[in-house]
Amino acid sequence: LSLATMTQLGCSYTGQALELAIRENKYGELEEQKEFARALYEETIKKAPSLIQLSDPELFKKFNKGKELNDDNFKFTRKNLEELVKKTIEEVKEYPRNPIVYSEENVKLVLGYGMLDFDTNIIAATIHSNSLLEIERAYRIAKTLREYLFPAEEFIREALKSICEHDKVPREFEVAGLIYEIVLSASAFAQLKRHRMNTLLSQNYNPELGIVVPPNIAAIGADKELGKVCKISSDLYYEFLPKYGKAAEYCLTNAHKRRVILATNMRQLYHISRTRENEHAQWEIRGIANKMSKLAKIVAPASSQLLGGKHEFYEIRKKVYNE
Template sequence: MKVLLAGYNIDSETIEELKNSSNYNKENLTPETLSAAYARISRDPRDINILRKESREEVEKSRKSNSTIIFGLGHSSVAEHAFLNFDIIGLSRLAVEEVQKFRLASFTEKSQRYITLEDDYLIPNGFSGEDLELFNETIKVQNSAYHKLYDSLKDYLFNKYSEKVSKKKGKIIVDGWAKEDARYVVSLATLSQFGMSVNARSLENMLRRFSASKLQEVQDLGKAIFEKVNGFAPSIIKYIEKTEYDSKRVENLRLLVNSIPKSSKSSDEVKLVSYDKDIDNKVLASILYEYGFDDYDQAYSYVLSLSLVEKMKLVTNSQQFRKSYNSVCRGYEYGDFTFELLLTATNYAQFKRHRLSSQVTGDYDIDYGVKMPHTIEEAGLKDIFNQVIQKTDETYRKLKKSSPSLADYILTNAHRRKVLVKMNLRELYHFVSLRSDEHAQWDIREISDMLKNIVRDKAPVVSQFLLGKDSFLL
């Protein structure tokens, strides 16, 4: 694993100073000066640019100020003005899932959909002897199958879509289809890389949570990131060690859950858990409130007096002039749906990016089975796929007994976990627009279409324009 600090935000006037002088002060090349300057805004009447100038010229004073304000007085939001960018290279897909759960950060990841994989994978610390031998043997079987499937799927799809691949763009698209379906047999130990941008306050929270991770790989990542940051910005990140709340809480709750008897597991891909049965009326009332009807009870009563046609017209008015890339108004946030989803690792890798929704993930479980891409069966390749899954499941069962915290690394992108997700209607509009589009990856598109159909059935008025952006009607 390698962590590179790719960049960080510095004062624009510092950049100008560098342009005009070869004898510059390297000490002020730190985001700490911005945090210190902005912290003074609330109590110092001078113009902000003067505060920034003073902060740049007195870096040590700025650092002391940050420490006092952020950690002494508890004004943690000051640290949000320091923004950092990282290259994270050589992290497993399993660890990536843990890192990218955090809402207040931005990630761009290496895509297994567009890039041909090169058999690189992580050997987790803790495997030895027969376990290590079995782990490596299974990974080799998976990776060998990936290349066989990719080559065979490419031939099959190029023949099936011969007209499309006659053009350069079409060839790239169809080749991507072969890659995205072949990857279902590779493991969660497969290495990845991504760019991460995050403010210092969120980063401190991430590092503290990393220190409590059950994955040593994630713990090591946290230490590597802190080492990079602490060298040039020591005053904005301080508390990175796990607390009892971070570690013992998880342990105690898991022990409690494991002691509770459970019945057979549901294998439904999408299950509606809860929703507000009056969602149409409440969302419409919220839309009216947003645009000037400043008494909610009166707005709600007015909506109840409308006919179905009038309600539909109100929804149309609320989305008039909207293009497929525009968000619906905030009034749509006042209607929630909670779903339980059964997602493959491939699907979850995409779904987790919708971080404004509330997501609670369950563990991967081989009892949920796997999901085979349709093209693999169409091309007569299901025996290769099934042999890999059988080998993987056998290895997983053995590793789960001897190394339970590491066993998930051997699972494939086709294995599944449950996710409890709550999304308001505004987020659902965004999600469905992207994921029910014809260009979306098929696995998440299938889930999105099921969500769309459920929502349109339960909230037919306010969800009448809930559709993929390729079908956008307005």
């Protein structure tokens, strides 16, 4: 069957996914991609223009007075990555030790130099997807960069130089898996579970973990009153638990806590950080996202350089790029 054979496509988009599809295909290498982007845009603009504000500079200005749309990420990042990888392959000496790879004919299971070597995994994936190298060579080059932190940081800076506060980092950042345990209130859990592209595993609510008291409640001296209400709530929970099981959680408040595991990756962490560390985010989830970013910067200092809230993106960028 020829790859030029035409077919039909049926799909359902959220507003954000539709906007991204238009922006990515608008600057695609193939004319067919550009036609697809135009078709999506022309149909959507008739009924829901506000959902695709980032898909067109003039439309963006209409909904965001005094602001300009930056499309450099879609125009330049992929080509920039190809040039960066080509230059890196030519100039960087390969690490002498091979990564751990298990093979079964045409299938390889890649452990690299350890699954916790997040920066190396991301750089190796970037080299691999923007070249024709086999995975072992991509890892050997990436490991050389990672052994000396500055080259690794410089590689990531070059890879991300065209992104703005609205952009996702490249898909190669998904190969770095991060697992967090978080203790949070029901209110913060309601925020966190909206990030559906991650794995979120939760325990039952546990009154033994205490409650979260909002600063504005404490500021007006109502924290003790809240504590009393939550104590009555907890007592009722324990009274109901033997008979009603899970349904006893209805006795608790949105200040009560639970433990969760959040399995994510560096690309999704950038999204969480941009939205939840933003100045307009709910205070508790903002604090949690900030701690997640701080921990990620310890284990992946190169690839986490631009983590931070959307409102502070350009301040962070100035520091990272010495602008």
